[in-house]
Amino acid sequence: MRSILVLMVGWLVSLALVDRVPAAEFLSGQTVTIAADETWEGDVYIFAQSVKVEGTINGDLVVYAQRLHVSGTIEGGVIAAGQEILLEGTYGRSCRIACQAARVEASTRMKRDLVAASYSLEVDKGAAIDGDLIYAGFQAMLKGTIEDDVWAAVNRAEVFGKVGRELSITTDSKNQQGPPPSQYWQDMQLVDIPTVSPGLTIHQDATIGGKLTYQSSSEVTIDDGAKVTGPIEWIQPEKPVQQDPQDKIAYFWGQLKRYATLLAMGILMVVCCPTTCGGTVDQIVQRPILSLLAGILAVPLSIIALGVVAGLILAIPMAFGWLTLDGLAVAGAFIAAFGTVLYVGSLAYFFIFGAAAVTSITLGRIVFSDHPIVSRGRLMLSLAFGLVFYVVLTCVPYLRVGVFVAAILFAFGGLFVWMMVGLFVSQSEKQAPATKVS
Template sequence: MNLKQSRTNRLVLLAMAAVFLLVLTPSTVAAIDRRTGEQVVIDTGETITDNLIVTATTVTINGRVIGDVVTMAQAVEINGVIEGDLFALGGGVVVNGTVTDDVLVGAAIIRLDPQARIGNNLWGSGASIEMLPGSQIDGSLFFIGGQALLAGTVERDVVFSGNSLLLRGAIGRNVEASVDAETEPAWISQLRVEGIASPPVAPAGLTVDREARIGGDLVYTSQTPVTPPPGTVAGQVRFTEVTRTSPPPPTLVDRILDLIRRFAGLFLLGLILVRLTPHLLRGTTDELKTRPVASLGWGIVSILAIALAFLAVILLTIAASVVLGSVRLNGLMGIVVAAGFLVGMTLILLTILAIAYVAQIVVGFEVGRQILLRLRPAWVERPFAPLALGLLLLVVMTAAPAIGWMVSIVAVLCGLGALWMLGRKSLVRQPVPVVALAG
């Protein structure tokens, strides 16, 4: 794993950990205050002693919140004090007040104005983060995205991965950066979020200004080296060069090996299905044989149904968590959120399994069966024979340059449709006979 991937994974893991701690940990000290609307404003002098959850178009906090704040809005502005964590998602997030603990933020534009004070770490992801002179982070800054312009103070470390990093402020310890010196992020200046100024554009790659002060080491990965001005880096400067190399086009041998690997994977899973669930495979192929056109149509319906089911899981989880939170069953709310997450992930996993493997195995088995019925009827009773023949033809046809994508789509839709029709048939209850009782 290279340096850039390592840092990216670190940021993702830290963000996931922060989200789960914030969402799933029941609150034992404070309750939850929920506010919604077009514009939500916490006025100066107003104090909220609960955790605050806000969804709105614009959110402005000028007062004090004694607890954590979770907000999703187009524009978020923090001018007051948050005595806890801040979790913010939106188009633009501006902090010009105090957050005594961690900040987890995902937004196109992130800005820390001169009065901003972050008591611990800031995890961020977006197109641009800007620290103006006077702003301060008492912990570390972790950011992945487009650019970072740091003219404030970060007491500990800076870990960055993106196109541009401009250092003008003071970093207490180390800077670890992975930058793309060949991509100019001029598009960032075109970002527009109502009520928030568009950010300036930093030069591509790493830039260390004469005013910058780095108390530890400067470790960076880039296409080209830079020379920091004298006196800006107290520790060592370590540079790792990254070269862009386009992968060579696949050779004929590579393509043949890919076909063999794909066939082997489908065939082995098909044998498992034949062995463990013969009735499922036989019933699905019967549906495909008797109603091939209907299978194609129901395949499209099944895709839409899966998408709606996933959306329903999300909406039901949100609705249940809101209801439980309103009656202050915060521990149960965390369990519901975790259960909704597991159900959603299970649905995604089953969908991928059905599309990538099961649907194609069903179609391949039926294709091979129909061919053997005409050429070698005696082989039809040997399940591995139609499975091997049909999957081999399917793998070769889907790899064809002109028609491969079309064959893949038709095969997947037909297989999903056959599974859908078999599932509907199995769920239809047989009518219960009515027995007349003698009087």
């Protein structure tokens, strides 16, 4: 009962407050103007080619337009995107703008931050930003007052005014070109793009109230009369390291030795197990998806089997000891240890060399022929040819790990499928009735 009463009271209070909650307004058209004698309650969303705001908005202003000129009072913040933006007046919260060219006039008063992204940003003398300035673009000319920090990443910048705390900026003085010709910036009616000197320049009467941190290939220009209260830190970009020709030769020889090693180990496997190599490659070529899925199962099974084989070293002697056959316990221990070493060596060999050899033979067979390869000579020829592709692919930085993993999965999966197919085929042949030949 108490819960129902609480819900009813909350519902009545919400009804009483409905008329007091300002609604958002949506405006659109070719040209949208909010006159100086107009006051809008709540947020205003405008989509137009040209927008001019001279009145008062007791909320946020969100604009998407080619031109935006704000000279009134915005109690909230501004979020705007367009070609050119001219800001005047008073702003209660942060302004976030993205455009081609932006200008903050001398009469502007921002009580919070300015976050901007544009080709050019100019803050006139007399403009005041009570928070931070965060800017990314080609150039910046700062003549006004920024009470807190300035964080910027530009090609060039000039500081004439005041930065209350830290100035942290990244510039690039390599590009010595000025602003683009006017024909590339047509229909600029509100903002004139200034000419900014390359690099970072702190002019006379400029004040930096905290630390100056700049990253640039050239040293900052600080005119006489400029004041930097905190320390100055110059971060020079690292020069690209040119690779020594000797390192390239050493890398080439290293890959050549790697190719020769894999080729020798692959030839050894082909000589010793030609049927296994050919059958595994056949399964990968004929059943690639099944081989890949089987590899996902076979790799962990082979590792589990390693633990089982290693456990035989203890299990066999214990079994003979339990049967009081002490003479066989020692011999069983030696046999189990030899089997474990043999299995571990074979597994390591297949992981390191066998998977690469099987993958290379598969690549060579795909290129040379679709028919099964049974002779040792053709297996070696496919190995030598496909191994070139394997070594080249494993030299690619972001592709190396993927090639290694794919080779291991396909090799183990193809071997597992070949063994299973051979097992079932052999059993079916044994169970098939003999055909009487007259």
